[in-house]
Amino acid sequence: MDLVRLFIKRISYNQSQNDAFVLIMHEVETDLKLPIVIGTFEAQSIALELEKSLVPPRPLTHDLFKIFADTFSIQIKRVVIYKLEEGIFYSNILCIQNGQEYTIEARTSDAIAIALRCNAPIYTYRDIIQRAGIYIPLLNDEPSNTISPSLDNVDEEDSSRNRYTKYALPELKTMLNDCIENEDYEMAALIRDEISKRDSTF
Numbered sequence: 001m002d003l004v005r006l007f008i009k010r011i012s013y014n015q016s017q018n019d020a021f022v023l024i025m026h027e028v029e030t031d032l033k034l035p036i037v038i039g040t041f042e043a044q045s046i047a048l049e050l051e052k053s054l055v056p057p058r059p060l061t062h063d064l065f066k067i068f069a070d071t072f073s074i075q076i077k078r079v080v081i082y083k084l085e086e087g088i089f090y091s092n093i094l095c096i097q098n099g100q101e102y103t104i105e106a107r108t109s110d111a112i113a114i115a116l117r118c119n120a121p122i123y124t125y126r127d128i129i130q131r132a133g134i135y136i137p138l139l140n141d142e143p144s145n146t147i148s149p150s151l152d153n154v155d156e157e158d159s160s161r162n163r164y165t166k167y168a169l170p171e172l173k174t175m176l177n178d179c180i181e182n183e184d185y186e187m188a189a190l191i192r193d194e195i196s197k198r199d200s201t202f
Contacts, residue, residue, distance in 0.1 A: 003080065003123040008050065008112070009033060011043050023109065025122070032133030034081075034124065036089055042109035049116045054188055057181060062113040069118065073097060076118035079111040084128050093120075164194040 009026040021043035025034040038046075045062050048054055059067065069076060075096045083090040091111040095102045106114070115122050164172060172195050179188035 002126040004029065004126050004129055006034060006081070006122045006124055006129075008046070008116075011047055023112065025124075027124075027129050027133060030129065030133065032129050032135065034129055034133050036108055038109035042107075042113055045113045046109070046116060049113065051192070054180060054192065062110065062117055065114055066117040069095075076114060076120040077101075078120050079106075079115040079122045081108055081111075081122070081124040081128065084132055164191055167194075169195065 004027050006025040006027055009024040012022050012024065020037050020039060023036045023038050023043070023046065025036060026032075027034065045060050048056065048060070049062070056063075068074075077094040077096055079091055079093050081089050081091045089108040091106055091108040093104045093106050093111050093114065095104060112122060114120075164175075167175070172191055176188055176191045176195065179191060
């Protein structure tokens with residue numbers, strides 16, 4: 001079976017499940033999107049790595065994995081989403097140490113978070129993307145590195161982002177620092193977007 005490469009397109013809040021997010025993976029050749037339900041912690045970890053300007057005060061679990069791999073000269077070669085069964089995606093990580101290859105089973109969300117930190121490509125099999133891939137018209141069809149509340153409810157998304165417009169810039173920067181200190185990266189991403197919007201107008 002042929003492998004096809006996937007890229008992260010967007011992370012959105014999953015309104016049908018509490019404390020869950022949808023990670024949208026994009027296959028460029030077919031323009032199909034592969035939605036994968038992930039937990040809050042994994043969504044925060046992925047969004048944080050995509051947004052390099054937000055640095056946590058302490059290493060997250062996936063950061064610790066990267067430090068461990070670097071320390072013991074383990075190269076993360078690739079991540080493969082190799083099976084879809086009863087709505088659950090199964091993945092593995094191909095690692096190399098001293099010329100020896102090892103395949104490690106991992107949850108898909110963890111595997112993707114680790115792949116991002118190690119600059120490793122993410123693949124799936126063509127039959128999986130053909131079976132589970134869908135066409136999703138995203139806003140402006142542009143990648144998004146931040147967690148947004150919904151794929152479909154644009155008004156709700158705008159409302160969530162605009163709640164910070166009433167704060168002055170110094171207040172926003174203080175709030176951003178507090179969010180990072182408290183490891184609330186979802187709110188930090190929204191505040192950062194508002195600060196960036198203000199900075200671009202000056």
